[in-house]
Amino acid sequence: MANFVLQVPSIRLRSFTVSASSSSNGAPPGGLGSSSGGGGGGPVIVELPLDKIRRPLMRTRSNDASKVQQLMDSISEIGLQVPIDVLEVDGVYYGFSGCHRYEAHQRLGLPTIRCKVRRGTKETLRHHLR
Numbered sequence: 001m002a003n004f005v006l007q008v009p010s011i012r013l014r015s016f017t018v019s020a021s022s023s024s025n026g027a028p029p030g031g032l033g034s035s036s037g038g039g040g041g042g043p044v045i046v047e048l049p050l051d052k053i054r055r056p057l058m059r060t061r062s063n064d065a066s067k068v069q070q071l072m073d074s075i076s077e078i079g080l081q082v083p084i085d086v087l088e089v090d091g092v093y094y095g096f097s098g099c100h101r102y103e104a105h106q107r108l109g110l111p112t113i114r115c116k117v118r119r120g121t122k123e124t125l126r127h128h129l130r
């Protein structure tokens, strides 16, 4: 009797865990927020084409060439381990950090980069540009 009661929830928990992890690591959601399960508030991990990410501060900051080279070597070997942070405002993506990882991807000729995307308003964007 006790064994029967214990087995049922463990089976349910296992199948729930598998489906939750495959949705977060699998194909990107069709739209940010709508598929994040949290009502649109939480960040989402997606692969974005490099040319879809605007980098407004790119010309004002220069990267450390040796860091970029080290990242290129490491990314080629083990892949990007930490996604770059990206802000989405009205369907447009903006990157303000992760500059070395972004350049490493560019130099490696990779078409996409793994991003942690969170939604923001125009006010958030203005704050980043100040």
Ligand code: ADP
Residues within 6 Å of the ligand: 067, 071, 074, 075, 078, 079, 080, 081, 082, 083, 097, 098, 099, 100, 101, 102
């Ligand atoms: P960035 O301008 O991209 O933030 P930094 O040199 O300041 O460059 O930091 C590099 C970041 O890249 C670190 O947070 C590190 O954890 C992360 N990272 C992600 N993938 C890799 C990788 N394959 N090898 C080394 N660092 C990596």
